[in-house]
Amino acid sequence: MPDAPSHKTTIAVVDSNARHIAVLTEALDPFYRVMSFADSEDALDWLRTNRPSALLVDEDVQPLSGTSTIEALFRMPAARRPPVIGVAAERTSPFLDLARRRGAEATLVKPLHRAGLIRAVSDRINALVETSWDDYESTPRVALKAAAKLFAELQARFDGAEEPIPFDLVNEAGAALIKAVKFDRVGDVLYGLRFHDNYPFVHCLRVAALLAKFGMEMKLGSEDLATLTAGGLLHDIGKLAIPYPVLNKPGGLSYEDTQLMKSHVARAAQILNRSTDLPRGVRMVVEQHHEKLDGTGYPRGLFGKQVNDLARMAAIADIFCALTDRRPYKAAMTAKEAVTVMQDMGFAIDVRLLGTFTPILVDPSLGSGHID
Ligand SMILES: [Fe+2]
Ligand SMILES: [Fe+2]
Structure with a gap:
């Protein structure tokens, strides 16, 4: 062969x-x-x-x-x-x-x-990838393991356990990731995800890492930074309910598959509704990360100011990661290529924020270009 x-x-x-x-x-x-x-x-x-x-x-x-x-x-x-x-x-x-x-x-x-x-x-x-993390230094190892533990618990919520989001684990994973970003070790966290095969986990962790970085750039207070990072970790958890073959399907999706994929926002909201103590910002990120400022997004087709500020930041991190994620059916786009694609999206995304975050997106020290 x-x-x-x-x-x-x-x-x-x-x-x-x-x-x-x-x-x-x-x-x-x-x-x-x-x-x-x-x-x-x-x-x-x-x-x-x-x-x-x-x-x-x-x-x-x-x-x-x-x-x-x-x-x-x-x-x-x-x-x-x-x-x-x-x-x-x-x-x-x-x-x-x-x-x-x-x-x-x-x-x-x-x-x-x-x-x-x-x-x-x-x-x-x-299991093989996660075992390899044992050899990592403490900061990236703790961030990877805390996030993996959170996602194993979240998966159980979609496999039948009727329990609320384990928010203590969300906070733990978020804090470990913020520490990795602050100590400039997030490149190691992303490196540890290269061959991991749970796409929602890998993608949510990448988005959360970028959002932590964005939040620091915006000089958010520690509570808002934690909320934004938690939103990143949870934004696509609804995809844990979507079967692997649909989630990773090469080529065009059928109408039914597309509807199933889009249902991830509603599926996440259902699980979030089991929790009463969830910060509002986390809910905004999860519910609005596919909304576009020109009204072409989903699920509600919100317009301009109706889209929450944290969700606007999440949309930028999300689109960038979707373009630069390594998938079985496509090569990862480079950071510069992804930014060019996003600059061509006009007023669908927050142009001012994209300008502010572009130096972060193309910064190779973050390791956010692509995870190959
Ligand atoms: Fe999503
Ligand atoms: Fe996403």
Whole structure:
């Protein structure tokens, strides 16, 4: 398989059944670069010099069985070994237990449903990335871990837990991020997100970092700065309710997908409504970050002065990050390219604020250009 440059994270599949490989590749290929091996020895050979972000091993692979392949993998130095997902033909297969006991981080049973498969792969990638933060210096490590803990809790709110936003965790993550910005360590925080596969998490953290910087530029008091940063962390939490394949879909979205994507603002508002003590500014950022000053935004089509000042700042950070985020289907735009695009948006965004923040947006020391 050619080693073409790709914006995607690499996933390897070891499976001797060509039909299975075709099914797996079809499910994963839109979001990941898939390397597939019908021969387990070829796979082990390749793994000597390559480390994919996750490795799926089928139980019936040849010539080494799935169990023997996993055993060989776990004889490799830990730092070189990818996270392993064992795949069994049926729920009663002894391979499931064997794979776990030999060290596989997760197991799946066929037939593989796309959503479950992608979630298992994505979770393994994120676990690997989050483990790497242990080697970071204290300030960026604390900021990354506090934000990841917050998002794990927020995800639970969308997976069924009927609880309010854990605002103590929002404050903790916000304070850690503000500290990282103040100590000029936010570049390390963004570096730690490069290969993380939870897009709402990565994007919200980038937006929050920029908003903290904007707030300092505007000389906001500590309470307003905390509110603005919290707004950034929470602005897109409604996207945690959107299935991965829609959220990361390459190319144009259907009308239904677009409506689902736009529903993230209402979904976030529903969760925010469970809290009575949420600062008004946080709510404004979440509810208005897609409003445009010329009335072309959503969900309410607000106009000019109807758009809250903090939400105007959030819109600038949000559009900039959307343009410069690394996605499976596109390269990240450079900071300068993104600013040019935004300058061409006319009066949809606050032109005066964009002018004020442009030196921050193009400042390479913030590491906000792009996270590649
Ligand atoms: Fe949004
Ligand atoms: Fe956003």
